[in-house]
Amino acid sequence: MSNFSKGELSMNAQSTRPQEETHHLLKLKYQSVLGGAKNFLKNRTKTKNRSSCSSIRVNWLITCEAECPHCGLRFRGGNHNTEHIHPISLGGTNNNDNRIQLCKNCNNARNSVMQALLGHPPFSKIFPQEWDAVERYLLWSEITIDEGLSSGARFPEVHELFLEARFAGESPVSGPKKAFGRLSTWGVGEEPNYIGNTAALRSAHTKTTTGTISSFLRRKARLFFDRLFDYESPTNTGQTTSSPLREEVVTGQSAVDESKVLPKVTQGEQKSNQELSETEVSILRQKWNDHALNCLAQNDGSFFVGDFWQLVSDERIARGLSWRSFERALGVTHKAAMPSKVRQILEQIGLNFIFEKTENGYLIVEASEEE
């Protein structure tokens, strides 16, 4: 785990004390969920059938350019599916109130958290001895949906597992702007209603005069900054503070030979006005997609984040581009940490994966389907 996320987690733990009281209140708030799970595990009840969000609703989500409530990834093609917030394997129902559309990778990461805490179903075999863990997982699962992902820090040990599996230990750089809440809270034809949507875009969606003016001003500001970056002096584009090389050192990735790459980085900055064409970007994504699928199909079905970033780095050097313009063309957040950049690239190519923390850095592993 990187220093950054360690610090952040301990900060969260501090700011959420006293934990006991918070947990007590949450147990009251979600007593029907907890009671249902307890009865289900005690009586070894048969699990309910699960089903996905209807295709009419899915079409509406796509029309709205809806995003994942956890990570803000825009739903496209098959990159999203239906999460049962109170898992079916713990007695959850298939009702709209218990379902929400998430991106597949967030859904898989939630599932991996449950596996890490509780093992594999049937969970009646761990009842009642592991009830505390079941309870913590269920409360974490509910509040991260009802109050936004960051509220999960109230259960630090659960939340850390999620941040590791989904974001390689980092908190997401930005949250959703156009996400929808539980299926019971919205209908086809309605605007994105998720409580965790950032306020700026919610007001842009409101068709009031102020909304129109503020979105106009935002557009103006965007254009201004776009111009600023384009005309920025090439010597100013070198970002030593967020250099991917530095991040690799911090996160313990040793794949890059610095002596080989460092001089190239500075040379590359001089050509920062060059751009990658959309065609080149698609070719690169295809190439990385093939590579990732190959890695997952071979050996132990995984690859290191640092090794993948080396491939990206090589392509940039070959083109003599600055990190800023290269990452901008790829649609990757320049200021993000290296594993986050890898995540963004893998999400763009539609890979189904989670991170796995190891002594030698983070691995990308193929995600297993929901149990």
Ligand SMILES: [Zn+2]
């Ligand atoms: Zn997501």
